[in-house]
Amino acid sequence: MAQVIDERNNTAGIKIRAVLEEGKSLSTSRAARDVAELFASDIEGSLRGRVAPELMDEAFHALVRNVLEQRLTTMLVIEAGGPGANAESLPVANLKPSEVIEQGLVQLSIASLYRYVDSSRFYCVKPPGQTNGRAFPAWQFVQPVPELLPPVLEKLRGALTTEVHAFLVTALDELNELAPAEMLAGKPFTGRGELHASQKRLLQLAATERQRRVLETIRRTGESVAH
Numbered sequence: 234m235a236q237v238i239d240e241r242n243n244t245a246g247i248k249i250r251a252v253l254e255e256g257k258s259l260s261t262s263r264a265a266r267d268v269a270e271l272f273a274s275d276i277e278g279s280l281r282g283r284v285a286p287e288l289m290d291e292a293f294h295a296l297v298r299n300v301l302e303q304r305l306t307t308m309l310v311i312e313a314g315g316p317g318a319n320a321e322s323l324p325v326a327n328l329k330p331s332e333v334i335e336q337g338l339v340q341l342s343i344a345s346l347y348r349y350v351d352s353s354r355f356y357c358v359k360p361p362g363q364t365n366g367r368a369f370p371a372w373q374f375v376q377p378v379p380e381l382l383p384p385v386l387e388k389l390r391g392a393l394t395t396e397v398h399a400f401l402v403t404a405l406d407e408l409n410e411l412a413p414a415e416m417l418a419g420k421p422f423t424g425r426g427e428l429h430a431s432q433k434r435l436l437q438l439a440a441t442e443r444q445r446r447v448l449e450t451i452r453r454t455g456e457s458v459a460h
């Protein structure tokens with residue numbers, strides 16, 4: 234079960250970071266559904282004896298659960314548990330498809346991982362010095378990036394993989410000299426050095442706001458990146 238931590242942000246209100254136990258894998262939508270079900274059951278239990286029994290039916294339970302689920306979906310940020318889960322920086326390594334699977338970064342087969350690339354959920358590059366093969370930049374598997382990256386990749390559809398990668402990992406003026414990858418993750422790349430206070434504030438924005446700013450950057454750069 235996720236450990237839920239309430240984080241208050243002056244800019245974005247409230248967000249809830251769910252830290253998974255080591256070895257667990259859970260999407261934001263699934264976590265929101267599970268937590269909503271738990272809360273809905275608790276609410277029903279607290280209302281027994283106070284509300285007419287005929288009102289406490291399946292429709293009532295579904296109504297409460299759905300309202301909670303919709304709200305939690307917009308607030309939850311999922312983080313992996315276990316060693317390195319709270320790392321303060323993004324990895325810069327590229328991983329072989331087999332390494333992605335072996336390290337448990339996704340709960341997919343290699344064939345399914347490739348399909349995720351085709352559907353703009355992850356991306357890969359050619360290994361340096363090779364004409365064949367695929368390498369996956371490791372930063373995209375750091376939470377909450379897997380939830381935020383697909384709309385960005387969809388906006389970049391049509392660009393060369395080298396252009397996509399360069400855009401994502403290059404510091405941009407529009408993002409106060411942060412890379413889109415850093416904005417999506419809310420963390421700087423390993424080896425970057427000390428961040429300015431204004432950069433730290435950007436990385437502390439709510440995940441959806443950081444994603445919005447990256448998408449806005451794509452719109453500003455226009456055809457040179459996306460097409």
